[in-house]
Amino acid sequence: MKEKRTVESVEKVIADFLRKNRRMPTYSEMVDLLDVRSKSVVNFWISKLVAAGILHKDSKGFLKPARPSLLLPMVGEVAAGFPSPAEEELRDIMSFDEYLITQPDSSFILKVSGDSMIDEGIKPGDLVIVNRGKEPKNGDVIVAEVDGEWTMKYFKKKGGAVILEAANPRYPPVKPRSELRVAGVVTAVIRKYHQ
Amino acid sequence: MKEKRTVESVEKVIADFLRKNRRMPTYSEMVDLLDVRSKSVVNFWISKLVAAGILHKDSKGFLKPARPSLLLPMVGEVAAGFPSPAEEELRDIMSFDEYLITQPDSSFILKVSGDSMIDEGIKPGDLVIVNRGKEPKNGDVIVAEVDGEWTMKYFKKKGGAVILEAANPRYPPVKPRSELRVAGVVTAVIRKYHQ
DNA sequence: TTGACAATAGAACGAACGTTCTATTACCCT
DNA sequence: AGGGTAATAGAACGTTCGTTCTATTGTCAA
Numbered sequence A, B: 001m002k003e004k005r006t007v008e009s010v011e012k013v014i015a016d017f018l019r020k021n022r023r024m025p026t027y028s029e030m031v032d033l034l035d036v037r038s039k040s041v042v043n044f045w046i047s048k049l050v051a052a053g054i055l056h057k058d059s060k061g062f063l064k065p066a067r068p069s070l071l072l073p074m075v076g077e078v079a080a081g082f083p084s085p086a087e088e089e090l091r092d093i094m095s096f097d098e099y100l101i102t103q104p105d106s107s108f109i110l111k112v113s114g115d116s117m118i119d120e121g122i123k124p125g126d127l128v129i130v131n132r133g134k135e136p137k138n139g140d141v142i143v144a145e146v147d148g149e150w151t152m153k154y155f156k157k158k159g160g161a162v163i164l165e166a167a168n169p170r171y172p173p174v175k176p177r178s179e180l181r182v183a184g185v186v187t188a189v190i191r192k193y194h195q
Numbered sequence C: 001t002t003g004a005c006a007a008t009a010g011a012a013c014g015a016a017c018g019t020t021c022t023a024t025t026a027c028c029c030t
Numbered sequence D: 001a002g003g004g005t006a007a008t009a010g011a012a013c014g015t016t017c018g019t020t021c022t023a024t025t026g027t028c029a030a
Helices: A007-021 A027-033 A039-051 A096-101 B007-021 B027-033 B037-053 B096-100
Strands: A053-059 A063-065 A075-077 A107-113 A127-131 A139-144 A149-158 A161-165 A180-192 B055-057 B063-065 B074-079 B105-113 B127-131 B143-145 B149-158 B161-166 B180-192
Touching: A007 A027, A007 A039, A027 A039, A039 A053, A107 A180, A127 A139, A139 A161, A149 A180, A149 B074, B007 B037, B027 B037, B037 B055, B105 B180, B127 B143, B143 B161, B149 B180
Parallel strands: A075 B105, A107 B074
Antiparallel strands: A053 A063, A107 A127, A127 A180, A139 A149, A139 A180, A149 A161, A180 B180, B055 B063, B105 B127, B127 B180, B143 B149, B143 B180, B149 B161
16 A cells, blocks of 8 residues: 555556556646645656656647556567576567558558468457558568459569469469459458457 | 649648647648648648647647548458459548557567467568567467577466467477466567568 | 764746737638 | 628736645655
């Protein structure tokens, strides 16, 4: 009950607020959040966080989180089969929004149905981010309209001719006759378990 | 050059600012962003966006994006093999941060190495979100320490006994002898192409 | 016990915030 | 051309922001 305020605890309180309200708390709000009675105390701690590089102030003096918001520790690698390296957190904080979406203007999301890319690890129900501005390269996973049908396939070039291959032996390669409209290149796959 | 301001264009301008600065612009800043000369014009448009449900105001009167920040249109399903439904955007906006991370306090991220879960669509290099608070259920993908080794496997219960199975025929099922420490349940998989 | 430093409290202040009002300009439809 | 609505401009206003100052309390070591 008598927890002392530390840089970490303050950071956590702010991160929680940020997650819930999607904005930084005001100093007045932080008076409540930190359970203190004066804004100058808040200022005292905020200055500490800024000095510690946890928060930044932009040119206008507004506070903003230095690292993107979500505050998930990035632990290391699971060697699926090998012993793991560091169990405890070399905590790198990351935001999937920033990580996944490099070109927000030209990207969109699709939900996958069908199993034609199953061997690429893209399963029905997965979400894929499609970048429509990107030029498809050999081997890329693309979304394309071939002869009136929309599909997700590997983009393969063989001697000038374009062939679309599924990542599933049950689907034969497609050689587009007349029209091949590439909607975009798949740049990310997201799957969520337990709804 | 003479683009007209629309609800959409204003939304986009704000979303861009939000992405860059991780906070809402002030009305004064929006004067510049929207290329107008008065805050009342800003107010005019902001009211429109609020009425349209694109922005919300919280109890304190602060603006915040109604939907999480990132602004990617969610188009529909790629029928990998079937014709696609709507090509044009039934735009649903989403943030992967919120979508993926339901329990930030008890989750962490791991990078996958090894191919033991390949048939589950989890490939080397993928990131997985692991929830350490969750009770593993039959069939869940879990990260666990078995006899001193960290692995990612299916969690299977067969008559009281726990068996860990890989999603790869090349790996035999593991029957933990002494210790089975479940580090957590995999709740999401993220893969990014092109670095 | 006392001294030094860290942490908290409280008040005061200017600046910037979002709001609101009135007035003017641009656009479209008939 | 006219008339009506949508969009913009500009100024004024009360509120609240973050900052800063001084004063008080708490904590630990000598």
